[in-house]
Amino acid sequence: MPVLEPVNIVSARFECSALDLEGCPDEILPEFAFIGRSNVGKSSLVNFLTGSTDLAKVSAKPGSTKTLNFFELNRRWRLVDLPGYGYAHVARKDSKKFNKSVMEYLRDRPNLCCVFALVDGSLPPQALDLEFVEWLAANEVPFVLVFTKSDAANPGTVQANIQDFQSRISSWCDGLPDTLVCSARKLSGRTALLKVIDEALKSVTEGVASEIPTNEPPKGRKSLPAAPRRRPDRDSARPW
Ligand SMILES: Nc1nc2c(ncn2[C@@H]2O[C@H](COP(=O)(O)OP(=O)(O)O)[C@@H](O)[C@H]2O)c(=O)[nH]1
Ligand SMILES: [Mg+2]
Structure with a gap:
């Protein structure tokens, strides 16, 4: 069987949807969320990365994805x-449930390698995004910041928004997280994103290969460099 290069995507398929951690598929394959x-x-970014138009459902109506x-x-x-956060029209009851499911997934999924925390690069820093990123760091979830929609404002504005976001993070973060910029509409930033995935996959494989073989699934996040850290002197971060 030919060796499959992770960066060269040769197959992509929808596997399943889950409402909570229990409904997630096996913990064998490394995951990027x-x-x-x-x-x-x-x-849109899932489709852009996988080179498809309709693998993930793109919606003009915010808050429509409620499953993992x-x-x-x-x-x-x-x-x-x-599921996205931050839209009031998602019923409060539902919103609580998916927040809990998403938080559990992010904190407890052993094969989660890296979270891509998407932030709209065409807008100045939003409180919800800052809070959410702080929650990721406080919970030691490995993440990379991805500024999306870089086509939706001029390059100088996007750059200023990113710098503003980073400078706000630096008030509580020990070191800045890796930062990428992309546009699904203008098809830019794909290679850098795939490179993050490629490197993480290599770390996971090396981590597993260097251990005494067991029947345990690869422990994604344990094989990777430490996540950006929130300084311990802060009050506890609010979940988003
Ligand atoms: N200008 C611009 N619009 C985008 C880009 N990516 C997504 N959109 C639009 O933003 C809306 C929400 O996209 P979607 O992928 O469904 O967002 P999600 O709710 O985060 O999954 C849709 O109308 C997309 O066409 C981008 O790179 N540039
Ligand atoms: Mg969506």
Whole structure:
């Protein structure tokens, strides 16, 4: 069987949707999750990365994805399109339930390698995004910041928004997280994103290969460099 290069996506398929951690598929394949406010461009980015137009459902109506959606790539890793946060019209009852499911997934999923925290690069820093990123760091979830929709403002504005966001994070973060910029509409930023995935997959494989073989699934996040840390002197972060 030919060796499948992770960066070269040769197959992509929708695997399943889950309402909570219990409904998620097996913990064998390394996972990379997309999260961010509703409408930030999570589903569009899944499609852009996988080179498809309709693998993930893109919606003009914010808050319509309520499940954790799993996509299997090259039969050896997964992208997970998570529900967005921050839209009031999602019923309060539902919103609480998916917040709990998403938080549990982010904190407890052992094969989660990296979260791509999507932030709209065409807007100045939003409180919800800042709070959410702080929650990720406080919970030691490995994440990379991805500024989306870089086509929707002029490059100088996007750059200023990113710098503003980073400078706000630096008030509580020990070191800045890796930061990427992309546009699903202008098809830019794909290679840098895939490189993050490629490197994480290599770390996971090396981590597993160097251990005494067991029947345990690969522990995604344990094989990777430490997540950006929130300084311990802060009051506890609010969940978003
Ligand atoms: N200008 C621009 N619009 C985008 C981009 N990516 C997504 N969108 C639009 O933003 C809206 C929400 O996209 P979607 O992927 O469904 O966001 P999600 O709710 O985070 O999954 C849709 O109308 C997309 O066409 C982008 O890179 N640039
Ligand atoms: Mg979506």
